[in-house]
Amino acid sequence: MTIAMISLIAVQMYWINSAFSIKNEELLRTASIALQSFALKLEKQETLQAIKSSKELHKNIKDSVFKSPRSNQRYTTNNQKINKESKILESNDIAESYLIALKSEGIIKRISDYNIHKIIQSEFSKLGILAPFYWGLVDTKKSNIVYAEHSVFSEELIHSMLYVQLFPHDILASNYRLSVIFPEIQAYIIDSLSIFLLGSAACILLIMGIFSISISSLLKQKKLSKMKADFIDNMTHEFQTPLATISLASEALRDQEILESELTRNRFLDAIHKENSRLSKHVDLILQIATLEDKSIPLILESVNMHEILEIAIDKQLINIRNKGGKINSVFLANHSTIHGDSHHLFNVFTNLLDNACKFSKDFPDITIKTENTKFDILIQISDKGIGIKKEDHKKIFDRFYRVITSNRHDVKGFGLGLSYVHSIVTMHKGSVSIQSHAKNGSTFSVKLPLEQ
Numbered sequence: 182m183t184i185a186m187i188s189l190i191a192v193q194m195y196w197i198n199s200a201f202s203i204k205n206e207e208l209l210r211t212a213s214i215a216l217q218s219f220a221l222k223l224e225k226q227e228t229l230q231a232i233k234s235s236k237e238l239h240k241n242i243k244d245s246v247f248k249s250p251r252s253n254q255r256y257t258t259n260n261q262k263i264n265k266e267s268k269i270l271e272s273n274d275i276a277e278s279y280l281i282a283l284k285s286e287g288i289i290k291r292i293s294d295y296n297i298h299k300i301i302q303s304e305f306s307k308l309g310i311l312a313p314f315y316w317g318l319v320d321t322k323k324s325n326i327v328y329a330e331h332s333v334f335s336e337e338l339i340h341s342m343l344y345v346q347l348f349p350h351d352i353l354a355s356n357y358r359l360s361v362i363f364p365e366i367q368a369y370i371i372d373s374l375s376i377f378l379l380g381s382a383a384c385i386l387l388i389m390g391i392f393s394i395s396i397s398s399l400l401k402q403k404k405l406s407k408m409k410a411d412f413i414d415n416m417t418h419e420f421q422t423p424l425a426t427i428s429l430a431s432e433a434l435r436d437q438e439i440l441e442s443e444l445t446r447n448r449f450l451d452a453i454h455k456e457n458s459r460l461s462k463h464v465d466l467i468l469q470i471a472t473l474e475d476k477s478i479p480l481i482l483e484s485v486n487m488h489e490i491l492e493i494a495i496d497k498q499l500i501n502i503r504n505k506g507g508k509i510n511s512v513f514l515a516n517h518s519t520i521h522g523d524s525h526h527l528f529n530v531f532t533n534l535l536d537n538a539c540k541f542s543k544d545f546p547d548i549t550i551k552t553e554n555t556k557f558d559i560l561i562q563i564s565d566k567g568i569g570i571k572k573e574d575h576k577k578i579f580d581r582f583y584r585v586i587t588s589n590r591h592d593v594k595g596f597g598l599g600l601s602y603v604h605s606i607v608t609m610h611k612g613s614v615s616i617q618s619h620a621k622n623g624s625t626f627s628v629k630l631p632l633e634q
């Protein structure tokens with residue numbers, strides 16, 4: 182997949198690069214045509230100028246011939262006629278020699294009367310080139326710059342591949358050429374390719390987006406399947422123990438001797454009852470989660486006094502805590518404790534939290550349940566002095582099947598479903614659950630539920 186993505190991006194880059202070179206070549210080719218046409222135009226303008234000057238000269242001569250002080254006199258003699266023709270011929274010679282003189286003048290002087298930049302620009306824009314440019318006059322013999330519109334670009338102008346021979350029809354070819362450079366050619370090409378580049382960038386981003394989504398969903402799938410495998414592993418273990426105990430106890434009860442002794446019989450019946458309720462607790466939890474999965478769990482909402490719910494949950498957990506030699510403190514400071522909720526699920530929520538507080542306390546559980554009111558809520562905090570949870574696990578513990586690595590083993594029983602259930606139920610009550618904990622420093626789970634209005 183990575184190779185496919187890299188190849189796709191490489192192909193895109195190759196196309197962008199090719200498009201850039203093609204556009205560059207096309208620009209230079211078109212500019213070269215425009216320069217040829219500029220050179221012809223300039224030459225034409227110079228010739229027209231020369232003809233105009235020659236005509237004026239002609240006129241002056243004509244005037245001097247025909248409108249001389251004696252022009253009113255009629256030319257009757259042959260001598261006078263010859264005189265007139267020779268003067269006209271003389272005037273033609275003068276125009277021609279003016280043109281020759283003009284052409285032999287220095288190139289800078291010849292172009293100085295024209296706005297070269299403007300003429301080139303008009304030729305460029307006729308062919309659709311709008312890029313800014315600078316021109317310069319290069320002496321090809323000496324390979325140096327004679328004139329540059331912008332001296333910073335002298336070197337570039339000398340080596341520019343875009344040039345034209347000025348006055349191409351001069352009899353003697355001049356060793357000057359007019360060179361042009363586009364200082365912002367890259368920006369101009371990028372600008373003209375912007376739609377293509379944007380399309381390519383969008384394609385690359387799309388590919389990268391799809392790629393990262395695929396990778397992240399692949400990793401998620403991998404993580405989920407590992408968590409599911411852990412869950413099945415845990416569940417098998419959790420179900421196997423009570424089933425084995427029940428099977429052994431019921432087998433033993435077949436024994437006549439045991440049946441006759443009331444004490445032993447009751448011990449086995451108690452064991453069966455205990456393991457059975459443990460099994461039904463597991464089944465309940467799995468069913469709860471399965472119901473939450475399709476989000477169709479119906480809450481039976483009524484007025485619920487949270488202090489009462491907490492008392493029942495504490496009572497249920499008390500034996501467990503005392504068996505471990507621990508204690509539980511209730512600090513009920515909330516003046517308002519009635520909320521609109523489902524008592525059954527809320528009871529399960531606090532049973533889960535208390536069960537965890539007890540399970541994850543190493544030696545003797547020391548648990549505190551504290552309630553207080555904020556403006557619109559009741560805040561219930563369950564603190565323990567147990568093994569605590571590292572910061573990086575805080576968010577993950579509410580994920581389904583997630584168990585912190587140390588609790589993945591069978592030393593602390595569980596499926597990694599309890600906190601996910603807690604989170605779902607509290608959220609369904611428009612409340613929130615958060616955790617403050619540090620590894621080895623105990624944990625506090627805070628549940629905030631909106632008070633009944």
Ligand code: ADP
Nearest residue numbers: 537538541578584585588595596597598599600
């Ligand atoms: P389970 O208790 O079945 O493992 P939970 O969803 O209830 O699953 O808890 C997820 C994980 O969060 C636990 O495996 C444990 O690592 C961690 N955890 C929960 N409560 C506590 C607590 N009070 N102290 C330390 N770790 C806890």
